[in-house]
Amino acid sequence: MKGKLLLTFGSILFFFACSSGFLENDSIKPLSTSPVIGNVGVYSGSLLTNRFVESGIVILDSKVRLSVQKRKFDKGTLKKYNDKVIDKKDYLKIVDSIDVKPTYYRVKLSDEIGFIESMNAKQNKALINYLRVTKNNVLLSELFIYFSEEHSSKIDNAKEVYLLNSREGAYSLEVLGYENTREIIEFSQGVNFGFDFKEFCWKENYKKEPVIASFKKLNGSCPGSTKSDPEKVKSKDAFDKI
Template identity: 30%
Template sequence: MKKTLSLLLLLVMLVSCKTVYVNKQSQKIASSPIELATIGITKFNLQINNFEVTAISQLNQKIRVTKQVLPFNKTTFKAYSKASKLQGKKSTFKYVDSLPNKPKYVVLKIADNVTILEELNEEHNESVFNYLKTVPKANIITTISIVFDNNIINEISQAEELYLSNEKYKKYDLELYKNKKLYKTIELTSGTTFTYKLSSFCWGENNKHQPILVNIIDEHSSCNNNAQSSYQQVIKNKETFKF
């Protein structure tokens, strides 16, 4: 009994060291540079979140993104400091809890899963689609917390609409719009992503009864409405139905 309790306590401690609550949502601390909308797998590691990017889809359409500009607190700054160290970067500012004006960071979240799914089901992403068919445990990064220079954070704060664009090969940028006009493009790699949130894919069939990606859900949620968590399960269900 004591051994079981000790093991549970150890697991809780390890998980708490690898996650942090950002705006009341649990996110993972990034041990390596990570970009929004990239696809990959999590490799087992007791001490860090070892997410390995394995696929970058081609986005012919822009993807709507939401933003939250938030002040650091002790918890989030600790996560940022840890992530910066793991990524071999130096912290670009200091945090003093007693000062009223706290440094800020940005939470970016994909708001348009429908367009992401459309892109992944298209022929120009055939290689990524085939990869997801064979690797059901692959996830997509749908939320990140990222630090930019103050000037860029101010620009993002003023933006009325944000979109993820893919004008460069296997590289995403953040486009800022005001009055329906593009006024700034930001390279995501210019910031430091210190936490992220993963989502999983659900599979189903189109009107031609061909397997396609039909939904993006939170990492630990279950697929519903007859959707399946893997391509293989869709094929298995089809074969069972035929029989």
């Protein structure tokens, strides 16, 4: 009986840890490639491998606000980082006897409304049509990234950080400082070692065309009357009901 109670109590603790975010890092997927926020593609994951094949990127109307959180490496994130590093001399270590630990950034797409507006704009019409047909693409919406001191000091002193199309087919970080400074930092200047994705939710616009309405977590539910299948948002014509 005691064994059963211990097992039940352990299960409760595990569920509580998952629901409260204690195991948050486990939801961030390691990849062999280095895509960035704003990339659209097909994600497939298993216990052994995680794979993301890029289909395209969203052409932004204007820059989009990002959320940036600085975090200390733990053993889990450190392993993910070191697995991505090509040169062993760039490996990071956590020394228990030293209180100062290496840090990384959790970068998330915070202005989802602005990003969705760009997705539905004219310049992304071909991408939206592609997403309607394939139905299995996702958006890379979050990543863990490590920068050297040269770039991290600029991010640490930032007032705001944005995602922008710095050139055709590519994204960069725009870092705005409190003293009206502006820096462009390329994702390639850091090491991306963890990723998370969102799926699309659709609605019908005034032209009765399916458009992106919101995002949802992988395998999650779409909010309100939005649908994960773009074909299910089409309203029937009055003549079809007769």
